[in-house]
Amino acid sequence: MSDAEDHIWSLREDPAYFSEQFRDILDHCEEMLPDTKGNPHSVTQPHRINTLWSRVLLNMVVHAYSNLQFFAILYGKVLICIQYEESAHNDIDPAKGLPEMYFHALTLLKFSLDQAVMVSLEQLEHSTFASPPIRKFFARMPPPDPYTSDINVIPRAGVKITRVDKECLKQLELYQPWAAQFDEAIQSEIEICRDSWKNMGPDFGQLHDAFLRKEFNEAARLAEPSGGKFTYPYSKRRTKETVDIMRRAKANLDIVWAKIDQITKKNVTGFEDTRSVVYQMLSGSRTLRRTPEWVESIKTDSKAESVTKRDLWELNKPLSKLFLDEPAQEPKKFKPEVKSKTKVKTKREQTEPATAEEATPPAVEAEPEPEATQPTFAVDAKALKVFRTLFFDPEVTSTPGLIPWNDFLYAMTATGFKIEKLYGSVWQFTPTQLDVERGIHFHEPHPKGKIPFETARRHGRRLTRTYGWHGGMFVLKEKS
Template identity: 35%
Template sequence: MARKVSPDWAAQALAEAGYNDSGFLRDILLSEFEHKSPAAVRQEAKVRSEAIFSSYDTLHEIMIRHEATIRKRWGKKIRPQRLKILLNAWPGMPVMHRPDFDAIRKCSARGQYLKADPQYRSEFIWPYINQEDLVQPKTLLLLLNARGRHPPFEFSGTDGAAMHLGHVTKAIIPIFLSKHVMIIDGATNATDYGRLISWEDHPHAFVWMMTRKQYLPGEGLLVLEAQERLLKFLVDCCKQILHDVPEDTLTTDAFPVQPEPAIHVEGESSGLGSLALLAAEAPYRVPTHLDLGRIVSLLGARESAAEDHLWALREDPSYFAEQLEDAKEHRSEMLKDINGDIHPTLRPGHETTFWARLIGQVVASAYAQLEAFSELRRQAKNLQELQQKHRSNIDPTKDLPQEYRLAILKFRHYADKLAQGHLAVLRDEVPASPPLRSRYVRCQPWNSTSSEMDIRLRRIVKGSTVELETNWLLSTLMVDGFSLFLISMPLILDELERLLQAEKSASDLLSARVAGTIGDLSILSQCINQIDLYLPWARTFEHVTLDQQNSIDKDYTETFAPWQEISAALQADDLQEVATLANPLRKKFFYPVEKRRTKENVETLRLAERNLDDVWDRLDRLMHAKCGKMDRTAARQLLSQPRILQRTPPWTAKAPVATKQQEQKLDDLDTLYRPLSTLYFGLHPQESKDAQDIQRTKQKTRGVPQQAQPPTSPSSPLDTELANTEPQPAPITVDSKSFKVFRTLFFNPESTSTPGEIAWADFLHAMTSTGLFSADKLYGSVWQFERSDGLGLGRIQFHEPHPRGKIPFTIARRYGRRLNRAFGWSGETFRVRRRG
């Protein structure tokens, strides 16, 4: 159920944190530009260009001869020694990471403008030049390697983009010169680099300016200024590190050219990587090309997770109940009003309306996630194919092929639209989340049962610096206005993730559900950022999109029309009966799967499964009646596949088995199966009860399994799936610590041991110790595990438990089922590595 929540509470949160949201934005577009003559611009550009190429040539010669020595010496220096070198080369270097953000916070808190303030100009031109980052062992080395081995024009786009905050806050004001354009992209020598061209002197000059293929004179001068000082700084650092080498021989053949040393990638040896780390290192590396493989991987894993989520909602009663309870705790109805009263729908006699809304939200969200990430993954895969198709025609000096360019613009539009949807979810759920709920209040009449609410801060609360910082970043993300547009979502997410990783008190302010939404936003943000940094073409996308906007909007509407039908089918008024069945407070989904099988336990499991099946039978009928077969949807494709739900068979007394291995096999066989959705196996909805009898069982007699009963309908797709037994994966040998983790993930309920929690660090170790996966930390709580053995494709995402960092057994069991579906793993897949 879509809800409208006023963003005023977020603006108040900015004020609470001490940030005047309008202070540095007021009259932002009314700044006066300094004017310069063409002759003055040409002279300045000439001087700066010559200095740039002089420093670049020196740096290049140093790096091809001494890079290995520089790396070795820098690695041996302690922090004070590194800091001394940095400050000698750049006096007054800002102390903290992202000094431009720090300047915004300081000035905004004082209600001051940043407009053309010389005090902070340096911070906004070179936000990546700061002590906190460069004093690290690796950062300066990355910067030296990138700038010393690649010509300046390759960095012009990123150097200009680095000043984004300075431009939008008017802390940096470029000079103004009309009817001219500056050539930077593609120029490889000092004569052409920064060359000023009048519109009258070249037939394409005006087009280059309008499409942003080249630079406005003021923007170009700022790029030249940034590169001139940066390259001089790097040369000075090299000379200090190589202080014992005479300067007159530093770049001569007295030292022969050496092979480029390999760059160590963080997490390479351990199999653990971090999206936040990649984002932090990006300003110091060579700008990457459009990494569509990375995008396809992220979206493919998220699509798989969406499928598993919808599957688990249908299969696992306890998961279904937990998802409802978690969504309930983030509904705005949980907030008390200005008089301290609860929402009318939570009062006795009105709960059905609330639960109908809640069930509609949970189910609609599950379908929406699947549709969104499936479509984005499909488009990214198509982009990958088009990139390969047109690879011979992709040239930085030419326009992109039209087919390829249109696909990029379409993908960018879809990702942005879906990101806006996730931001709306944050606006709805953050105020009601348990860690922050006490700080917000509903401004609503006491008798209003509407789901549209005005949410505001209860009071101004002064917190710690970390809390204020977290609040400001969250609020900036969620204010649907100018602040987020100017600062940009990728920058805010980068800063938020950095803070959450560094400060536990910041992480404690986010519930697991909110952290998961931020994780989804990070994936979408990565998609958007990849396109925006696809230089030099990304500079032209805004102009080109204007001509294609109507067709792209129409395509988006048509693509997600089936999803709109699904959403409309799940309105609260039509879910009253389902709400009565699905209210988990009545303990209908109690599911003690971790307990040893007894007659009473088995009956409890079967009752919970029947209750869940009844709920989904009614939901399926409702959606089928209103949406038909949901053709052209990812949900239709998933539900029509011969994938099967596991169901507990009736209780039968068991004779003792001969061995634990036989016992494990019997437990695997003793399971009932039914279709994921009866509506998409050619079965009439009324046959859903009979469909529960579709099963694959083997009777147990004296511990020896007998032949399975013949299928009741050999021609059905379900029986085709059952008849085709997938080959078992090769055994995987792991250490005893990892084996204990996998034994819990694939727990045998007939075992005498009691399952316990799994530490998240142990789970990471177990997955990477198989030698099959690398682990990548995304934003929020999301981790991605991707095949790294080269023997096959596969990836899967899991959420790091929050805030305790422990995986309870019930969740570990779900992890095991997902790994079984994705890779065919079971308890028998793993063996303990023998010592010695």
Template identity: 30%
Template sequence: MNSQNLYDDPARLFEAFTNGNPNIPKPEFVSVTHVKRKAEHYAKEIFSCQRTLTHILERHEATIIKRWSKRSAEQRRKVLLQVLPGIPSTHRPDFQAMRKERSGKAARQVQLRDSWLLPSLNIEDLTKPKILPLFLRSRACNPPGVFVNADFNAVHFGTVANAIKVPYLSGYTMLLAGQNNEAVYGRLISWDEDPDAFDMMAKGTGMQPGEGLVVMEIQQRKMQFLLQCAQTILQDLPLQDIDVPKQPILKEIELGGRNSEWPTLTMEVVEAPYREPGGLDVSRLQTFVNARKNLAEDHIWFLREDPSYFHDTVLDWGEHRQERLLTAEGRTHPILRHDLFWERVLSNVIVEAYGDVIAWHGLSKELEILVEARAHCLNDIQPGHELPKNFARAHSHFSHYVGQVTKGALGKWKVGMVASPPLREHFVRAPQDPTNTKIQVTSKSNSHLERDYLLWLMERINMDDQVFLCGLENICDELEREIRSTPANRERVSPWIANLLSDLSLLAELKRQIELANPGPAMVEIVDEDEKMEYFAEKTKLLSRLFRLLTKPMGLASAALPLSKFDYPSHKRQNQGTVAKMQQAENALDAFWSKIDDHCAKEGGSSLHQLLEGVLMDRSLQRTNDWQQPEPQKVTTKTSNSVQDATTGLSALSFNTNIEEPVIPPQYGHARQKTKTRGQARESPPADVATENAVTAADDMGQKFTVSKRGLKVITTLFHTSSEEAEAPPGEIAWSDFLSTMASVGFSVKKLDGSAWLFAPAEADLFRRSIIFHEPHPESKMSFTVARRYGRRLERAYGWSRESFERA
């Protein structure tokens, strides 16, 4: 007898849900018998291929690597085409399929299913010498359950776009993770017979049967592909001969040989689908987050200390506002003719700088909570099992915090990308509605969607639904690849956009890393959305207070315009005239910040940096001393070390101090040598804060680094001090020389996406902290001005000076 209960009939239930929206795609409803039959078939194929592949690799892995590495890219391509005719040619073939199918609108008639289902099977990636050997080893040496989460996440794009139809079976949960033989892999458990069955699916330790079938199909197709690749490469050998002795397991370095290029985050992302999925690496997360937090702190202090940095930052933000766009008739925005435009720009610069440091400080603190929770239950975290509750809660809050910070970065992208000078010609602004300040922007034409891949990718980030559909980490990965592979595209990315892309990709990588801790795709979370929002609001009270305070009218334009008052000739040979001009610029900058500090004291009851106590470590600003005529020099003979070794201040003369001090922010005025002039000195910060921040020069007085002749040139530029009798300031530094020098003194160097590079101490206790520098863009050459800023950061972070280095 047919049940009258609507919930017993999935087809009727689905129709009831979609009465209000008939466009929702209808799933394929399948029977228990169908699912069991398919699962048994896939399991048998997966484990059979794995056994054969393992037998081959145990005896012939070295031969495969040797033969594959010796073949040209074209020869590898022919092997791949022989094994899988029609294999896509490019990385991320699912993105290409999306473009061809008009952003998923033609998903009902998908003709490129393999591009969506198996995006990792493509010629561009697999022809790299290292990728196929990695792929073979990881799938042969690990049970298929290890890859369930990674394989399902890889087709999120295709399933959400409805390019991959996911069958639906109600009343059952499929088990994959932790099921290590073909008899149980993909088995079904009934909700009626096992009271925990539904909860297992809801929490991610089990799967919806249709999703499980998709994963099993992916794994069966991959195992068949890999087995055929191995057989094709070794087609002249007796692969079934059991008398061939097993060979020692090769080390990781032997799989791909040495790479002369610097390691990159992009390559890690490219290799991830072909490796065994790693667990949550909290030390990696801490390296990223703390380095980015330190960068945010340095940005604030450069805005307060360096007039030229302040000037350039304000101009950059001004160029990336939508008021810069023309209307379709070629008209400019009326606000550009008024100081109100610069009032908005200056407010934006200040709010974003301080909001940034609070956000990354908060992320750092949430990560500390996560690390502590994980340490207490490390032995209870098992693959395929539910996370311990305390760790799951910390995990959920950290993930939510990352998501909220990402929303802020996406908001900046939506405003700035369309206004970016290299891309501005593709967009127009609607005539301004005088009743509100909102600006409407549209593309001039949609023709670029087919021919301009870079712009198409950038526009995905502008749309929330596309970010969800494609995955922010996938878009950033593909953007980075497109920029690096096409030199002309590098010119189309402004430094402001490159910096922001670095942030977006870093946040996306944090999200990807944190998801590695999940047992599988979960339907529910241990912390509901309301609780997460309440927790986040509590943790960001300071941010909300700061925003309200700094968005009140302050008359910033009157204090900053004209911007020419911040002309700061620190790059020129120093004499009485240049010193006077530098002091004038420093005075103007001090007066600007005094206006903000006075506003905060009046409106908020305390100075800006007093509000940030515990978040931002105070520093003594360095200012240019009055000019003094140098004494005549009796000895004129110069040596290779004739450059005066002194403090690496932003101005080129001697300064009051080169040691970071925890002090109340000084009264910014005309005093040349800054001291503690407002309030009493606060107590020293806790040991952990001091460790995360500056290392005083006294700590490293005995430390000496030996560098090459070229490295010494880099060092003397980074820590250069000019005087009237000194030679003209050094020229540009090649970015490659800077990387080599940093590596030679003990840093591991990694290219992140966008313009960011991460420099982490190769030895844990060597420098105590990592640091991020942005590569000059679009030219990979560091100007003297930028080099000295980087030298200043190195001095503050590690206590280094020119005296810390010597020629090899």
């Protein structure tokens, strides 16, 4: 769930990430497939290309928002099941039926997982067919109407259920002897299950109607990343020129999201409801990285505070004008030492919060509290090199490079993280010395096993959001 939140925030605050995701979705659009006669889709023609950009932007927003909403729903369902299991623990007997409320909660969880799998499979199928490396294995049927949005692709390869959903379903199937009754119970109460799923939060699929009404056209024209509008030279030394380019890119991105927010608020029923995890996340207080105006620096012998570090904390502005009619907040620093006694609140059912505060997603509630001081980690040269890339400062490090995955694991271990490989490329990092329980996931790079600089930079920003880390916290350990 925190990954889904980080993805949304990166789309909204990082022009380079937004541009990369836009191009990636464009490359995986079924419209990029030639039809069985070898002809390109009509929306790829210059006079209709904005329609294709609109579809790309629609997919980007719907997938990002829906994924977070789905994970919040499943998270809440799991917590309810845990609560019922704990309260009825002494009454669970394999020779008897489960307590009614517990069985009903498991049934709704099974139905919700099935729905999430269907949506995930649909997303995967549409993106898989047009993936450049395997595009030759699929063909698109010529449309009867060049202006239709329906696309018929002939698949010649299968797709798989996502690993997380598959594992959850597997665990439910192992819950014998009662697992065999779940599907039967779902069918007997199908309308109740559907209503429960439907009422869990806003339906971002309603944005498709806005797309058909061409409401995305203007936003898509602004979002299409050609012409250098999202050029973001974060790896270059800060000068007036580079700072102006970075500020221009973020200003352009702000305009795009202001348009998207207006469309979403207008078309998605219940978007501003307390059950909307996306809205609660976006409307909550949050420190966002903004690039301040260029100011000629006064030469000094002190190197205590770099330009990049000032960038990180100097401007604290909300990105979207839909959510950000609030007075500007004072810049804040964070401390990672947070006693997480409020963690119990994060385990509340996400879809039926009692108050607006309780509707905040777990990852937002668990963010570190403001504090003026930061700890310092004394690490060896190998680990320091990793952290200087994660929190790259062009004033300190001249050229960013790749990070070998094993070096990344080594550096995280050096700061007290317990590391565990979960499934596929996913690794879990759990802090043991920060006095905070919240862990974080990172994906192992493949096939080369090295983290590209662009990805490493995002890892660093995720560590900043989660623990308040920055490059100035890491120093070279003195040799004994």
